[in-house]
Amino acid sequence: xxxxxxxxxxxxxxxxxxxxxRNRILDMTLKxxxxxxxxxxxxxxxxxxxxxxxxxxxxxxxxxxxxxPQSATRVSQFSMAGLREDSFLREAVEVAAVARVAEIRxxxxxxxxxxxxxxxxxxxxxxxxxxxxxxxxxxxxxILGFTGFPKVALAAGQMSLQLQRARMLILPEQGRPxxxxxxxxxxxxxxxxxxxxxxxxxxxxxLGQLISRIEPxxxxxxxxxxxx
Amino acid sequence: xxxxxxxxxxxxxxxxxxxxxRNRILDMTLKxxxxxxxxxxxxxxxxxxxxxxxxxxxxxxxxxxxxxPQSATRVSQFSMAGLREDSFLREAVEVAAVARVAEIRxxxxxxxxxxxxxxxxxxxxxxxxxxxxxxxxxxxxxILGFTGFPKVALAAGQMSLQLQRARMLILPEQGRPxxxxxxxxxxxxxxxxxxxxxxxxxxxxxLGQLISRIEPxxxxxxxxxxxx
DNA sequence: ACCTGTCAACTAACATGCCAGTTTAGAAAT
DNA sequence: ATTTCTAAACTGGCATGTTAGTTGACAGGT
Numbered sequence: 276x277x278x279x280x281x282x283x284x285x286x287x288x289x290x291x292x293x294x295x296x297r298n299r300i301l302d303m304t305l306k307x308x309x310x311x312x313x314x315x316x317x318x319x320x321x322x323x324x325x326x327x328x329x330x331x332x333x334x335x336x337x338x339x340x341x342x343x344p345q346s347a348t349r350v351s352q353f354s355m356a357g358l359r360e361d362s363f364l365r366e367a368v369e370v371a372a373v374a375r376v377a378e379i380r381x382x383x384x385x386x387x388x389x390x391x392x393x394x395x396x397x398x399x400x401x402x403x404x405x406x407x408x409x410x411x412x413x414x415x416x417x418i419l420g421f422t423g424f425p426k427v428a429l430a431a432g433q434m435s436l437q438l439q440r441a442r443m444l445i446l447p448e449q450g451r452p453x454x455x456x457x458x459x460x461x462x463x464x465x466x467x468x469x470x471x472x473x474x475x476x477x478x479x480x481x482l483g484q485l486i487s488r489i490e491p492x493x494x495x496x497x498x499x500x501x502x503x
Numbered sequence: 504x505x506x507x508x509x510x511x512x513x514x515x516x517x518x519x520x521x522x523x524x525r526n527r528i529l530d531m532t533l534k535x536x537x538x539x540x541x542x543x544x545x546x547x548x549x550x551x552x553x554x555x556x557x558x559x560x561x562x563x564x565x566x567x568x569x570x571x572p573q574s575a576t577r578v579s580q581f582s583m584a585g586l587r588e589d590s591f592l593r594e595a596v597e598v599a600a601v602a603r604v605a606e607i608r609x610x611x612x613x614x615x616x617x618x619x620x621x622x623x624x625x626x627x628x629x630x631x632x633x634x635x636x637x638x639x640x641x642x643x644x645x646i647l648g649f650t651g652f653p654k655v656a657l658a659a660g661q662m663s664l665q666l667q668r669a670r671m672l673i674l675p676e677q678g679r680p681x682x683x684x685x686x687x688x689x690x691x692x693x694x695x696x697x698x699x700x701x702x703x704x705x706x707x708x709x710l711g712q713l714i715s716r717i718e719p720x721x722x723x724x725x726x727x728x729x730x731x
Numbered sequence: 732a733c734c735t736g737t738c739a740a741c742t743a744a745c746a747t748g749c750c751a752g753t754t755t756a757g758a759a760a761t
Numbered sequence: 762a763t764t765t766c767t768a769a770a771c772t773g774g775c776a777t778g779t780t781a782g783t784t785g786a787c788a789g790g791t
Contacts, residue, residue, distance in 0.1 A: 287572065287743090287744065287745090288744075288745070289744080289745090312771095312772085313772080313773070314771095314772090322745080322746090323745060323746040323747070324745095324746080324747080324773095325744075325745050325746065325747090326744080326745070326746095328773080328774085329556075329557070329560060329744095331773095332557060332560065332561070333560070333564065336561060336564065342773075343753085343772090343773085344515065344752080344753085344772090344773065344774075345751070345752040345753050345754095345772060345773050345774075346752080346753050346754070346771090346772055346773075347753090347754090347771090347772065347773085348772090348773080357654070359652070360652040360653070360654040360655065361654070363599070363603075363650070363652055363655065364596065364652075364654065364655060364658050366599070367595050367596050367598075367599030367600075368592065368595050368596070370595075370599070371591070371594070371595030371598070371599075372595075375591075422591070424587070424588040424591055424592075425588070426585070426588040426589070426592065427588065427591065427592060430592050430662065434658065515773095515774065515775090516774080516775070517774080517775090540742085541742080541743075542742090550775080550776090551775060551776040551777070552743095552775095552776080552777080553774075553775050553776065553777090554774080554775070554776095556743080556744085557774095559743095570743075571742090571743085571783085572742090572743065572744080572782075572783085573741095573742060573743050573744075573781070573782040573783050573784095574741085574742055574743075574782080574783050574784070575741090575742065575743085575783090575784090576742090576743080
């Protein structure tokens with residue numbers, strides 16, 4: 276039984292249920308194809324069906340669950356085509372963002388990115404891969420935020436939901452974190468130099484690494500993918 | 504009183520209510536700042552509060568309405584900053600899309616775009632601006648679709664919701680439709696020539712026209728904008 | 732005249748009962 | 762043993778009663 280808890284979250288009940296379920300889906304605790312029973316969720320969370328229904332509806336519009344009317348609600352499975360689409364969209368937004376940031380970045384912003392990058396280096400040296408994972412996310416969020424457009428980070432996050440979930444399946448690979456740090460350094464270098472073209476291609480190359488590592492997952496974990 | 508009707512739409516009640524309200528908001532029949540009363544909507548549509556609540560929740564996550572907890576639900580007002588963000592995001596996606604389409608387009612796809620463009624020319628000559636408006640939308644949707652990534656068109660549409668609404672306020676401008684057709688022709692020409700760089704800059708220039716025409720609206724219609 | 736505290740009337744959020752469509756297991760027929 | 766039909770037990774969608782938080786007006790004090 277998956278443990279779910281909405282204590283410690285704030286906001287309305289529906290919001291809390293949504294966040295709790297979303298986290299469990301994104302960290303792959305709730306596996307693709309798993310059936311979500313409204314009644315069971317209500318009992319487990321100690322709330323009524325209203326907030327649960329609302330949460331499931333939102334997850335459905337996020338593409339994280341599939342609601343089959345009058346039948347069942349399932350955690351959505353991956354489709355490689357869908358993941359490629361998500362990657363294309365994410366790349367479109369992050370590349371546009373890094374291009375803008377390369378033009379308008381301030382000294383203070385460069386300092387923040389440098390600081391994050393030094394942290395990444397240390398975490399990789401210490402082989403703290405969980406910590407590196409988080410620092411990696413923050414590096415990208417910093418760049419997205421430096422566009423001055425808060426919605427850009429939100430949109431990129433929204434489009435990357437399935438990618439983030441699939442990423443959980445990628446086996447830790449010898450030397451990959453260190454490569455990623457090198458790629459991040461190239462991005463920062465281009466931003467610092469205000470070289471828009473270099474920033475674009477550095478980001479394109481970096482993001483391309485993820486989808487190319489996701490591609491093999493369809494053979495490794497066919498049970499999580501749509502039969503096509 | 505705004506007329507609302509969900510007959511003629513299919514799907515679940517919540518879906519129909521959502522579409523009906525969404526259309527009224529996007530065509531500016533429901534004005535920014537207008538209060539949406541659940542009770543009134545239920546009575547008017549002849550449904551209970553459940554599907555209406557669901558619809559409002561979805562509109563809220565689309566950013567088309569603001570739900571003030573325990574208080575009221577309002578049609579969201581514009582913020583120029585938000586519109587600039589939407590424009591940035593839309594540009595990121597549509598430019599990436601046109602770049603890809605320039606590379607992979609087929610002869611049949613070129614034919615479809617040419618056909619649409621000829622239609623645009625005729626509609627402008629006939630001064631059928633409503634018809635042109637729709638053909639314009641279809642031109643962009645065709646390009647987005649030709650990426651082979653259905654989600655791209657959906658994402659672009661999602662990001663452009665506020666822009667589409669604001670566009671309704673732009674006064675018909677002498678000669679603008681004909682200019683737009685010229686810009687569309689430049690885009691098609693670059694796609695035909697498989698000139699990725701030209702396609703990107705043609706699309707960038709074209710989309711930049713819209714936001715530059717939206718900018719003056721804040722002075723012309725201050726009542727529709729957030730006080731900042 | 733103006734600030735302040737209280738209260739009534741409103742709202743969205745939540746709980747729960749009900750209904751209709753889907754699924755599935757088992758019985759019946761072949 | 763296999764297929765087909767049927768019915769019961771699920772599910773999600775809808776209606777509606779209940780709760781709790783916000784707001785705005787009004788009364789009373791300064």
